[in-house]
Amino acid sequence: MSHKTMINIGPFHPLQEEAEFFQLYVDGERVVDVDVRISYNHRGIEKLDESKTFDQVPFVVERVCGICSASHPLAYVQAVEDIAHVQVPERALYLRTIVNELERIHSHLLWVGLAGHFLGYNTVFMWAWKYREPILDALEVATGSRVNYANCKIGGVRRDMTDEQLKEIDRLATESYGPVEMLTKAVIDDPVLHARLKNVGVLSKADARAYGATGPTGRGSGLPIDVRRDDPYAAYDRIDWQVHYEESGDVFAKAKVRLLETLEAVKIIQRAVRAIPGGEIDAKVQNIPPGEAVGHVEAPRGETFHYVRSDGSNYPVRHKVRAPSFNNIPTFKASCIGQEIADVAITLASVDPCYSCTERMCAAVDAESGRRMFDFAQLVKLSQEKTQRLRRQL
Amino acid sequence: MAVKHWALKKSLWVYHVNTGACNNCDIEVLDLLTPRFDIERFGMILVGSPRHADVLAVTGTCTRQAMPRLQELYRQAAKPVVVLAIGSCAGAQGIFTEAYHMGSPVDETIRAVDPNAIIAYVPGCPPKPEAMIAAVVKAWDVIDTL
Numbered sequence: 093m094s095h096k097t098m099i100n101i102g103p104f105h106p107l108q109e110e111a112e113f114f115q116l117y118v119d120g121e122r123v124v125d126v127d128v129r130i131s132y133n134h135r136g137i138e139k140l141d142e143s144k145t146f147d148q149v150p151f152v153v154e155r156v157c158g159i160c161s162a163s164h165p166l167a168y169v170q171a172v173e174d175i176a177h178v179q180v181p182e183r184a185l186y187l188r189t190i191v192n193e194l195e196r197i198h199s200h201l202l203w204v205g206l207a208g209h210f211l212g213y214n215t216v217f218m219w220a221w222k223y224r225e226p227i228l229d230a231l232e233v234a235t236g237s238r239v240n241y242a243n244c245k246i247g248g249v250r251r252d253m254t255d256e257q258l259k260e261i262d263r264l265a266t267e268s269y270g271p272v273e274m275l276t277k278a279v280i281d282d283p284v285l286h287a288r289l290k291n292v293g294v295l296s297k298a299d300a301r302a303y304g305a306t307g308p309t310g311r312g313s314g315l316p317i318d319v320r321r322d323d324p325y326a327a328y329d330r331i332d333w334q335v336h337y338e339e340s341g342d343v344f345a346k347a348k349v350r351l352l353e354t355l356e357a358v359k360i361i362q363r364a365v366r367a368i369p370g371g372e373i374d375a376k377v378q379n380i381p382p383g384e385a386v387g388h389v390e391a392p393r394g395e396t397f398h399y400v401r402s403d404g405s406n407y408p409v410r411h412k413v414r415a416p417s418f419n420n421i422p423t424f425k426a427s428c429i430g431q432e433i434a435d436v437a438i439t440l441a442s443v444d445p446c447y448s449c450t451e452r453m454c455a456a457v458d459a460e461s462g463r464r465m466f467d468f469a470q471l472v473k474l475s476q477e478k479t480q481r482l483r484r485q486l
Numbered sequence: 487m488a489v490k491h492w493a494l495k496k497s498l499w500v501y502h503v504n505t506g507a508c509n510n511c512d513i514e515v516l517d518l519l520t521p522r523f524d525i526e527r528f529g530m531i532l533v534g535s536p537r538h539a540d541v542l543a544v545t546g547t548c549t550r551q552a553m554p555r556l557q558e559l560y561r562q563a564a565k566p567v568v569v570l571a572i573g574s575c576a577g578a579q580g581i582f583t584e585a586y587h588m589g590s591p592v593d594e595t596i597r598a599v600d601p602n603a604i605i606a607y608v609p610g611c612p613p614k615p616e617a618m619i620a621a622v623v624k625a626w627d628v629i630d631t632l
Binding site for chain 1: 503504505506507508509510511512513514516517520521522546547549551552555559580581582584585586587588611612614
Protein backbone atom coordinates (compact mmCIF):
# COMPACT_ATOMS: atom_id res chain seq x y z
CA MET A 93 0.00 0.00 0.00
CA SER A 94 1.36 3.34 -0.95
CA HIS A 95 1.56 6.07 1.66
CA LYS A 96 2.55 9.48 0.46
CA THR A 97 4.35 11.76 2.90
CA MET A 98 5.24 15.38 2.44
CA ILE A 99 8.57 16.67 3.75
CA ASN A 100 9.11 20.38 4.28
CA ILE A 101 12.52 21.85 3.70
CA GLY A 102 12.66 25.41 4.89
CA PRO A 103 11.85 28.26 4.73
CA PHE A 104 14.39 29.11 7.45
CA HIS A 105 16.96 26.46 8.10
CA PRO A 106 20.46 26.69 9.40
CA LEU A 107 22.50 25.29 6.55
CA GLN A 108 21.45 27.11 3.43
CA GLU A 109 22.09 30.79 3.71
CA GLU A 110 18.78 31.79 2.17
CA ALA A 111 15.07 31.48 2.85
CA GLU A 112 13.91 28.68 0.60
CA PHE A 113 11.01 26.29 0.89
CA PHE A 114 10.76 22.92 -0.89
CA GLN A 115 8.03 20.36 -0.44
CA LEU A 116 9.07 16.81 -1.18
CA TYR A 117 6.42 14.12 -1.58
CA VAL A 118 7.83 10.77 -0.56
CA ASP A 119 6.59 7.18 -0.66
CA GLY A 120 8.73 5.26 1.81
CA GLU A 121 12.29 6.25 0.99
CA ARG A 122 11.56 7.34 -2.59
CA VAL A 123 10.73 10.84 -3.65
CA VAL A 124 7.66 10.89 -5.88
CA ASP A 125 7.16 14.63 -6.39
CA VAL A 126 8.69 17.95 -5.50
CA ASP A 127 7.17 21.39 -5.17
CA VAL A 128 8.75 24.80 -4.72
CA ARG A 129 7.16 27.69 -2.77
CA ILE A 130 8.38 31.21 -3.35
CA SER A 131 8.47 34.85 -2.38
CA TYR A 132 10.35 35.00 0.95
CA ASN A 133 13.12 36.79 -0.82
CA HIS A 134 11.09 38.72 -3.36
CA ARG A 135 12.20 42.34 -3.29
CA GLY A 136 10.65 43.74 -6.46
CA ILE A 137 13.92 44.69 -8.13
CA GLU A 138 12.49 44.95 -11.65
CA LYS A 139 9.90 47.50 -10.50
CA LEU A 140 12.48 49.35 -8.39
CA ASP A 141 14.70 49.73 -11.47
CA GLU A 142 12.00 51.68 -13.27
CA SER A 143 12.40 54.43 -10.66
CA LYS A 144 16.21 54.59 -11.03
CA THR A 145 18.23 56.27 -13.76
CA PHE A 146 20.19 54.13 -16.21
CA ASP A 147 23.40 54.83 -14.28
CA GLN A 148 21.90 53.87 -10.92
CA VAL A 149 20.44 50.55 -12.04
CA PRO A 150 23.77 48.62 -12.03
CA PHE A 151 23.99 49.16 -8.27
CA VAL A 152 20.49 47.74 -7.79
CA VAL A 153 20.95 44.70 -10.04
CA GLU A 154 24.25 43.98 -8.34
CA ARG A 155 22.11 43.23 -5.30
CA VAL A 156 19.86 40.77 -7.15
CA CYS A 157 22.30 38.13 -5.97
CA GLY A 158 25.40 38.72 -3.95
CA ILE A 159 27.31 35.82 -5.48
CA CYS A 160 26.66 36.89 -9.10
CA SER A 161 27.25 40.56 -8.39
CA ALA A 162 29.58 40.93 -11.37
CA SER A 163 27.40 39.04 -13.86
CA HIS A 164 24.05 40.80 -13.34
CA PRO A 165 25.35 44.37 -13.83
CA LEU A 166 27.38 43.22 -16.83
CA ALA A 167 24.32 41.69 -18.51
CA TYR A 168 22.39 44.90 -17.82
CA VAL A 169 25.06 47.28 -19.14
CA GLN A 170 25.51 45.12 -22.24
CA ALA A 171 21.80 45.51 -22.98
CA VAL A 172 21.98 49.29 -22.52
CA GLU A 173 25.16 49.53 -24.60
CA ASP A 174 23.34 47.66 -27.33
CA ILE A 175 20.50 50.22 -27.26
CA ALA A 176 22.93 53.16 -27.35
CA HIS A 177 25.32 51.51 -29.88
CA VAL A 178 28.35 52.10 -27.67
CA GLN A 179 31.77 50.78 -28.61
CA VAL A 180 33.34 49.71 -25.31
CA PRO A 181 37.14 50.28 -25.09
CA GLU A 182 39.29 47.18 -25.36
CA ARG A 183 40.88 47.62 -21.90
CA ALA A 184 37.46 47.78 -20.23
CA LEU A 185 36.51 44.46 -21.86
CA TYR A 186 39.57 42.79 -20.36
CA LEU A 187 38.93 44.31 -16.92
CA ARG A 188 35.36 42.98 -17.04
CA THR A 189 36.66 39.53 -17.95
CA ILE A 190 39.09 39.49 -15.02
CA VAL A 191 36.45 40.44 -12.44
CA ASN A 192 33.93 37.97 -13.88
CA GLU A 193 36.37 35.08 -13.79
CA LEU A 194 37.45 35.90 -10.21
CA GLU A 195 33.77 35.77 -9.33
CA ARG A 196 33.43 32.37 -10.99
CA ILE A 197 36.30 30.95 -8.92
CA HIS A 198 34.85 32.27 -5.66
CA SER A 199 31.35 31.04 -6.50
CA HIS A 200 32.44 27.55 -7.54
CA LEU A 201 34.69 27.13 -4.50
CA LEU A 202 31.79 28.26 -2.31
CA TRP A 203 29.61 25.57 -3.92
CA VAL A 204 32.25 22.85 -3.51
CA GLY A 205 32.50 23.74 0.18
CA LEU A 206 28.75 23.62 0.77
CA ALA A 207 28.41 20.37 -1.21
CA GLY A 208 31.17 18.85 0.94
CA HIS A 209 29.29 19.96 4.05
CA PHE A 210 26.02 18.39 2.84
CA LEU A 211 27.83 15.09 2.34
CA GLY A 212 29.42 15.17 5.78
CA TYR A 213 32.85 16.14 4.46
CA ASN A 214 33.41 19.20 6.60
CA THR A 215 37.10 19.19 5.75
CA VAL A 216 36.18 19.94 2.14
CA PHE A 217 33.98 22.79 3.40
CA MET A 218 36.79 24.33 5.43
CA TRP A 219 39.45 23.82 2.77
CA ALA A 220 37.38 25.14 -0.14
CA TRP A 221 36.45 28.25 1.84
CA LYS A 222 40.01 28.72 3.00
CA TYR A 223 41.32 28.70 -0.59
CA ARG A 224 38.49 31.03 -1.58
CA GLU A 225 39.77 33.78 0.73
CA PRO A 226 42.77 34.79 -1.47
CA ILE A 227 40.33 35.19 -4.38
CA LEU A 228 38.20 37.54 -2.27
CA ASP A 229 41.42 39.43 -1.49
CA ALA A 230 42.10 39.65 -5.23
CA LEU A 231 38.60 41.04 -5.76
CA GLU A 232 39.22 43.56 -3.00
CA VAL A 233 42.44 44.58 -4.76
CA ALA A 234 40.62 44.84 -8.08
CA THR A 235 37.43 46.62 -7.05
CA GLY A 236 37.69 47.75 -3.44
CA SER A 237 35.16 45.31 -2.02
CA ARG A 238 35.10 41.61 -1.24
CA VAL A 239 31.72 40.81 -2.71
CA ASN A 240 29.85 43.83 -4.14
CA TYR A 241 32.14 45.08 -6.86
CA ALA A 242 30.37 48.16 -8.32
CA ASN A 243 32.62 47.54 -11.30
CA CYS A 244 30.42 47.88 -14.38
CA LYS A 245 29.25 51.12 -15.85
CA ILE A 246 27.48 51.86 -19.11
CA GLY A 247 30.30 52.27 -21.65
CA GLY A 248 33.08 50.60 -19.67
CA VAL A 249 34.18 50.03 -16.09
CA ARG A 250 34.30 52.41 -13.14
CA ARG A 251 37.85 51.77 -11.97
CA ASP A 252 41.10 51.17 -13.79
CA MET A 253 43.67 48.75 -12.41
CA THR A 254 47.33 49.64 -12.14
CA ASP A 255 50.07 47.25 -13.23
CA GLU A 256 50.81 46.45 -9.56
CA GLN A 257 47.15 45.57 -8.96
CA LEU A 258 47.08 43.33 -12.03
CA LYS A 259 50.28 41.61 -10.90
CA GLU A 260 48.82 41.02 -7.45
CA ILE A 261 45.62 39.56 -8.95
CA ASP A 262 47.72 37.33 -11.19
CA ARG A 263 49.76 36.16 -8.21
CA LEU A 264 46.73 35.40 -6.01
CA ALA A 265 44.91 33.57 -8.83
CA THR A 266 48.02 31.58 -9.78
CA GLU A 267 48.63 30.58 -6.17
CA SER A 268 45.08 29.24 -5.88
CA TYR A 269 45.60 26.90 -8.88
CA GLY A 270 47.49 24.29 -6.86
CA PRO A 271 44.95 24.00 -4.02
CA VAL A 272 42.02 23.85 -6.47
CA GLU A 273 43.80 21.14 -8.45
CA MET A 274 44.33 19.24 -5.20
CA LEU A 275 40.59 19.57 -4.36
CA THR A 276 39.69 18.41 -7.87
CA LYS A 277 41.87 15.33 -7.57
CA ALA A 278 40.54 14.62 -4.08
CA VAL A 279 36.95 14.69 -5.38
CA ILE A 280 37.63 12.72 -8.54
CA ASP A 281 39.61 9.98 -6.80
CA ASP A 282 37.58 9.54 -3.62
CA PRO A 283 35.76 6.16 -3.61
CA VAL A 284 33.13 7.35 -1.09
CA LEU A 285 32.29 10.37 -3.21
CA HIS A 286 32.05 8.09 -6.25
CA ALA A 287 29.55 5.94 -4.37
CA ARG A 288 27.61 8.98 -3.14
CA LEU A 289 27.54 11.08 -6.30
CA LYS A 290 27.70 8.78 -9.32
CA ASN A 291 24.27 7.95 -10.76
CA VAL A 292 22.66 10.23 -8.16
CA GLY A 293 20.29 12.96 -9.28
CA VAL A 294 20.73 12.11 -12.94
CA LEU A 295 19.47 14.75 -15.35
CA SER A 296 19.43 13.21 -18.81
CA LYS A 297 20.48 15.18 -21.86
CA ALA A 298 16.90 15.20 -23.16
CA ASP A 299 15.54 16.44 -19.80
CA ALA A 300 18.24 19.10 -19.54
CA ARG A 301 17.28 20.36 -22.97
CA ALA A 302 13.53 20.18 -22.22
CA TYR A 303 13.85 22.17 -18.97
CA GLY A 304 16.31 24.60 -20.58
CA ALA A 305 19.05 23.88 -18.06
CA THR A 306 21.94 26.34 -18.29
CA GLY A 307 25.47 26.63 -16.97
CA PRO A 308 27.16 23.76 -15.14
CA THR A 309 23.75 22.05 -14.74
CA GLY A 310 23.40 21.78 -18.52
CA ARG A 311 27.10 21.16 -19.13
CA GLY A 312 27.06 18.30 -16.60
CA SER A 313 24.30 16.68 -18.71
CA GLY A 314 26.19 16.77 -21.97
CA LEU A 315 24.97 20.11 -23.30
CA PRO A 316 28.15 22.05 -24.16
CA ILE A 317 26.45 25.44 -23.98
CA ASP A 318 28.31 28.48 -22.74
CA VAL A 319 27.42 32.09 -23.53
CA ARG A 320 31.08 33.01 -23.25
CA ARG A 321 31.80 30.89 -26.33
CA ASP A 322 28.45 30.90 -28.14
CA ASP A 323 27.90 34.65 -28.10
CA PRO A 324 31.18 36.14 -26.89
CA TYR A 325 31.11 39.26 -24.75
CA ALA A 326 33.87 41.09 -22.82
CA ALA A 327 37.22 39.67 -23.96
CA TYR A 328 36.31 35.97 -24.14
CA ASP A 329 36.74 35.80 -27.92
CA ARG A 330 40.25 37.29 -27.63
CA ILE A 331 41.53 34.70 -25.16
CA ASP A 332 42.16 31.02 -25.74
CA TRP A 333 40.07 28.85 -23.38
CA GLN A 334 37.79 25.84 -23.54
CA VAL A 335 34.33 24.75 -22.38
CA HIS A 336 34.27 21.74 -20.06
CA TYR A 337 31.34 19.36 -20.12
CA GLU A 338 30.47 15.84 -19.00
CA GLU A 339 27.99 13.37 -20.45
CA SER A 340 26.67 11.51 -17.41
CA GLY A 341 24.33 14.16 -15.95
CA ASP A 342 24.72 13.03 -12.32
CA VAL A 343 25.84 15.13 -9.37
CA PHE A 344 29.41 13.91 -9.84
CA ALA A 345 29.46 15.33 -13.38
CA LYS A 346 28.21 18.69 -12.18
CA ALA A 347 30.85 18.82 -9.45
CA LYS A 348 33.58 17.85 -11.92
CA VAL A 349 32.46 20.48 -14.43
CA ARG A 350 32.55 23.16 -11.74
CA LEU A 351 36.02 22.20 -10.52
CA LEU A 352 37.46 22.04 -14.05
CA GLU A 353 35.85 25.42 -14.81
CA THR A 354 37.52 26.87 -11.74
CA LEU A 355 40.90 25.77 -13.06
CA GLU A 356 40.00 27.14 -16.50
CA ALA A 357 39.04 30.47 -14.89
CA VAL A 358 42.51 30.75 -13.35
CA LYS A 359 44.01 30.24 -16.81
CA ILE A 360 41.68 32.87 -18.32
CA ILE A 361 42.76 35.38 -15.66
CA GLN A 362 46.45 34.66 -16.27
CA ARG A 363 46.02 35.11 -20.03
CA ALA A 364 43.87 38.24 -19.65
CA VAL A 365 46.39 39.88 -17.31
CA ARG A 366 49.19 39.23 -19.80
CA ALA A 367 47.23 40.33 -22.88
CA ILE A 368 45.50 43.42 -21.45
CA PRO A 369 45.99 46.47 -23.69
CA GLY A 370 46.36 50.05 -22.43
CA GLY A 371 44.06 52.95 -23.17
CA GLU A 372 40.69 54.30 -22.09
CA ILE A 373 38.42 52.34 -19.75
CA ASP A 374 35.21 54.18 -20.44
CA ALA A 375 33.34 55.34 -23.58
CA LYS A 376 31.53 58.51 -22.60
CA VAL A 377 27.83 57.79 -23.09
CA GLN A 378 25.68 60.92 -23.42
CA ASN A 379 22.12 59.66 -23.64
CA ILE A 380 20.19 56.46 -24.18
CA PRO A 381 17.96 56.58 -27.28
CA PRO A 382 14.57 54.84 -27.40
CA GLY A 383 14.83 51.14 -28.12
CA GLU A 384 15.04 47.71 -26.57
CA ALA A 385 17.81 45.15 -26.22
CA VAL A 386 18.89 42.05 -24.34
CA GLY A 387 22.16 41.30 -22.65
CA HIS A 388 23.26 37.90 -21.51
CA VAL A 389 26.24 36.75 -19.51
CA GLU A 390 27.51 33.36 -18.36
CA ALA A 391 27.18 33.74 -14.59
CA PRO A 392 28.74 31.00 -12.41
CA ARG A 393 25.36 29.23 -12.30
CA GLY A 394 24.44 29.63 -15.96
CA GLU A 395 23.11 32.16 -18.37
CA THR A 396 21.73 35.34 -16.81
CA PHE A 397 19.52 37.27 -19.15
CA HIS A 398 18.48 40.94 -18.95
CA TYR A 399 15.96 42.73 -21.15
CA VAL A 400 15.88 46.54 -21.09
CA ARG A 401 13.52 48.91 -22.88
CA SER A 402 14.14 52.64 -23.12
CA ASP A 403 11.78 55.39 -24.27
CA GLY A 404 14.51 58.02 -24.56
CA SER A 405 14.14 59.33 -20.99
CA ASN A 406 16.58 58.86 -18.12
CA TYR A 407 14.80 55.83 -16.75
CA PRO A 408 14.36 52.33 -18.18
CA VAL A 409 10.68 51.73 -18.96
CA ARG A 410 11.00 47.99 -18.47
CA HIS A 411 13.78 45.84 -17.09
CA LYS A 412 13.36 42.08 -16.98
CA VAL A 413 15.83 39.82 -15.19
CA ARG A 414 15.96 36.09 -15.74
CA ALA A 415 18.52 34.48 -13.49
CA PRO A 416 20.00 31.03 -14.26
CA SER A 417 18.35 29.39 -11.22
CA PHE A 418 14.96 30.11 -12.81
CA ASN A 419 15.82 27.53 -15.49
CA ASN A 420 17.74 25.18 -13.28
CA ILE A 421 15.37 24.79 -10.31
CA PRO A 422 12.57 23.10 -12.34
CA THR A 423 15.09 20.37 -13.30
CA PHE A 424 14.46 19.00 -9.77
CA LYS A 425 11.28 17.54 -11.27
CA ALA A 426 13.50 15.33 -13.43
CA SER A 427 16.47 14.78 -11.12
CA CYS A 428 14.89 14.36 -7.64
CA ILE A 429 11.98 12.07 -8.46
CA GLY A 430 12.85 8.43 -7.82
CA GLN A 431 15.73 9.32 -5.51
CA GLU A 432 16.22 8.21 -1.93
CA ILE A 433 15.54 10.99 0.58
CA ALA A 434 19.15 10.83 1.75
CA ASP A 435 20.29 11.83 -1.73
CA VAL A 436 17.91 14.75 -2.06
CA ALA A 437 19.98 17.30 -0.12
CA ILE A 438 22.92 16.96 -2.49
CA THR A 439 20.70 16.78 -5.58
CA LEU A 440 18.97 20.02 -4.62
CA ALA A 441 22.34 21.59 -3.93
CA SER A 442 23.84 20.28 -7.18
CA VAL A 443 22.36 22.98 -9.38
CA ASP A 444 23.72 25.60 -6.95
CA PRO A 445 20.29 27.18 -6.63
CA CYS A 446 20.19 30.88 -5.94
CA TYR A 447 16.91 32.01 -4.45
CA SER A 448 17.58 35.70 -4.18
CA CYS A 449 17.95 35.59 -7.97
CA THR A 450 14.79 33.63 -8.48
CA GLU A 451 12.67 34.06 -5.35
CA ARG A 452 11.56 30.49 -5.03
CA MET A 453 11.33 27.99 -2.19
CA CYS A 454 10.55 24.27 -1.23
CA ALA A 455 9.27 21.96 1.88
CA ALA A 456 8.12 18.27 3.10
CA VAL A 457 4.83 17.34 5.39
CA ASP A 458 2.70 14.31 6.13
CA ALA A 459 0.01 14.52 3.45
CA GLU A 460 -2.75 13.20 5.71
CA SER A 461 -2.08 14.84 9.08
CA GLY A 462 -0.31 17.91 7.69
CA ARG A 463 2.46 17.33 10.23
CA ARG A 464 5.98 18.21 9.24
CA MET A 465 8.09 15.08 8.94
CA PHE A 466 11.63 16.14 8.29
CA ASP A 467 13.40 19.44 8.20
CA PHE A 468 16.44 20.20 6.10
CA ALA A 469 18.86 19.65 8.98
CA GLN A 470 17.50 16.12 9.34
CA LEU A 471 17.84 15.53 5.60
CA VAL A 472 21.45 16.64 5.75
CA LYS A 473 21.93 14.30 8.72
CA LEU A 474 20.47 11.42 6.68
CA SER A 475 22.82 12.34 3.85
CA GLN A 476 25.84 12.46 6.15
CA GLU A 477 24.87 9.12 7.73
CA LYS A 478 24.72 7.51 4.31
CA THR A 479 28.27 8.67 3.62
CA GLN A 480 29.40 7.16 6.93
CA ARG A 481 27.70 3.90 6.05
CA LEU A 482 29.36 3.74 2.64
CA ARG A 483 32.72 4.64 4.11
CA ARG A 484 32.46 1.70 6.52
CA GLN A 485 31.56 -0.65 3.67
CA LEU A 486 34.48 0.40 1.47
CA MET B 487 27.02 40.74 36.73
CA ALA B 488 25.24 37.47 37.27
CA VAL B 489 27.11 34.23 36.72
CA LYS B 490 24.59 33.47 34.01
CA HIS B 491 25.63 36.51 31.98
CA TRP B 492 29.32 35.90 32.62
CA ALA B 493 28.88 32.39 31.21
CA LEU B 494 26.77 33.64 28.32
CA LYS B 495 29.63 35.83 27.12
CA LYS B 496 31.84 32.80 26.72
CA SER B 497 29.43 30.90 24.49
CA LEU B 498 27.19 33.04 22.34
CA TRP B 499 25.25 30.77 20.00
CA VAL B 500 24.10 32.33 16.77
CA TYR B 501 21.01 31.60 14.70
CA HIS B 502 21.15 33.04 11.20
CA VAL B 503 17.94 34.42 9.68
CA ASN B 504 17.76 35.59 6.09
CA THR B 505 14.70 37.81 5.69
CA GLY B 506 15.30 38.72 2.05
CA ALA B 507 19.01 39.38 1.61
CA CYS B 508 21.00 39.14 -1.59
CA ASN B 509 23.30 36.44 -0.15
CA ASN B 510 26.27 38.71 0.31
CA CYS B 511 25.80 39.20 4.03
CA ASP B 512 24.95 35.51 4.32
CA ILE B 513 28.12 34.26 2.70
CA GLU B 514 30.07 36.66 4.91
CA VAL B 515 28.29 35.25 7.98
CA LEU B 516 29.22 31.72 6.85
CA ASP B 517 32.74 32.99 6.19
CA LEU B 518 33.03 33.64 9.93
CA LEU B 519 33.00 29.89 10.51
CA THR B 520 35.81 29.14 8.09
CA PRO B 521 39.54 29.05 8.82
CA ARG B 522 40.50 32.69 8.27
CA PHE B 523 38.05 34.15 10.81
CA ASP B 524 37.01 31.08 12.77
CA ILE B 525 34.69 32.57 15.38
CA GLU B 526 34.41 29.23 17.10
CA ARG B 527 37.56 30.19 18.99
CA PHE B 528 35.35 32.76 20.81
CA GLY B 529 32.79 30.10 21.69
CA MET B 530 30.37 31.13 18.96
CA ILE B 531 28.74 28.59 16.68
CA LEU B 532 25.84 28.68 14.27
CA VAL B 533 22.96 26.64 15.66
CA GLY B 534 19.98 25.05 13.95
CA SER B 535 17.17 26.34 16.11
CA PRO B 536 16.24 29.79 17.46
CA ARG B 537 15.46 28.09 20.78
CA HIS B 538 19.15 27.42 21.25
CA ALA B 539 20.24 30.88 20.19
CA ASP B 540 21.67 33.79 22.19
CA VAL B 541 22.14 35.90 19.08
CA LEU B 542 19.84 36.27 16.07
CA ALA B 543 21.94 37.33 13.09
CA VAL B 544 19.34 38.93 10.82
CA THR B 545 20.32 39.77 7.25
CA GLY B 546 18.13 41.25 4.57
CA THR B 547 15.40 43.80 4.13
CA CYS B 548 12.56 41.97 5.88
CA THR B 549 10.05 41.36 3.10
CA ARG B 550 6.33 41.14 3.84
CA GLN B 551 6.42 37.36 3.55
CA ALA B 552 9.36 37.05 5.96
CA MET B 553 8.10 39.64 8.53
CA PRO B 554 5.71 37.45 10.60
CA ARG B 555 8.26 34.63 10.50
CA LEU B 556 11.00 36.85 11.89
CA GLN B 557 8.66 37.87 14.74
CA GLU B 558 7.92 34.21 15.42
CA LEU B 559 11.63 33.39 15.47
CA TYR B 560 12.22 36.21 17.94
CA ARG B 561 9.42 34.91 20.19
CA GLN B 562 10.97 31.44 20.12
CA ALA B 563 14.47 32.59 21.06
CA ALA B 564 15.40 32.29 24.74
CA LYS B 565 15.85 35.72 26.38
CA PRO B 566 18.09 37.64 26.73
CA VAL B 567 18.74 37.52 23.00
CA VAL B 568 20.84 39.99 21.06
CA VAL B 569 19.59 40.83 17.55
CA LEU B 570 22.35 41.69 15.10
CA ALA B 571 20.92 43.64 12.16
CA ILE B 572 23.62 42.82 9.64
CA GLY B 573 24.07 45.00 6.57
CA SER B 574 22.48 48.15 5.24
CA CYS B 575 19.28 46.29 4.32
CA ALA B 576 18.65 45.00 7.83
CA GLY B 577 19.71 48.33 9.33
CA ALA B 578 17.53 50.64 7.27
CA GLN B 579 16.24 48.69 4.24
CA GLY B 580 19.11 50.14 2.20
CA ILE B 581 18.49 50.44 -1.51
CA PHE B 582 15.13 48.69 -1.21
CA THR B 583 13.34 51.35 0.90
CA GLU B 584 10.90 52.15 -1.91
CA ALA B 585 10.27 48.62 -3.13
CA TYR B 586 6.70 47.33 -2.92
CA HIS B 587 7.34 44.05 -1.16
CA MET B 588 9.00 45.51 1.95
CA GLY B 589 7.58 44.90 5.40
CA SER B 590 8.78 47.14 8.22
CA PRO B 591 12.53 47.47 8.91
CA VAL B 592 14.07 44.72 11.03
CA ASP B 593 14.30 46.82 14.21
CA GLU B 594 10.66 47.96 13.98
CA THR B 595 9.51 44.42 13.23
CA ILE B 596 11.22 43.13 16.36
CA ARG B 597 10.27 46.08 18.57
CA ALA B 598 6.62 45.36 17.66
CA VAL B 599 7.06 42.12 19.61
CA ASP B 600 9.40 43.33 22.34
CA PRO B 601 9.91 47.09 22.81
CA ASN B 602 13.04 46.47 24.90
CA ALA B 603 14.79 44.19 22.43
CA ILE B 604 18.59 44.48 22.27
CA ILE B 605 19.44 45.37 18.68
CA ALA B 606 22.96 45.97 17.34
CA TYR B 607 23.42 47.40 13.87
CA VAL B 608 26.28 46.36 11.61
CA PRO B 609 26.37 48.80 8.68
CA GLY B 610 27.94 47.98 5.34
CA CYS B 611 26.92 46.39 2.07
CA PRO B 612 27.97 43.82 3.00
CA PRO B 613 29.86 44.44 6.27
CA LYS B 614 33.25 42.78 6.41
CA PRO B 615 33.50 39.74 8.68
CA GLU B 616 35.73 41.78 11.00
CA ALA B 617 32.86 44.27 11.46
CA MET B 618 30.55 41.44 12.47
CA ILE B 619 33.05 40.24 15.05
CA ALA B 620 33.30 43.82 16.35
CA ALA B 621 29.51 43.92 16.66
CA VAL B 622 29.51 40.79 18.77
CA VAL B 623 32.16 42.33 21.02
CA LYS B 624 29.83 45.32 21.48
CA ALA B 625 27.03 42.91 22.31
CA TRP B 626 29.22 41.65 25.17
CA ASP B 627 29.23 45.17 26.61
CA VAL B 628 25.43 45.18 26.52
CA ILE B 629 25.29 41.82 28.28
CA ASP B 630 27.54 43.31 30.99
CA THR B 631 24.88 45.91 31.79
CA LEU B 632 22.07 43.36 32.19
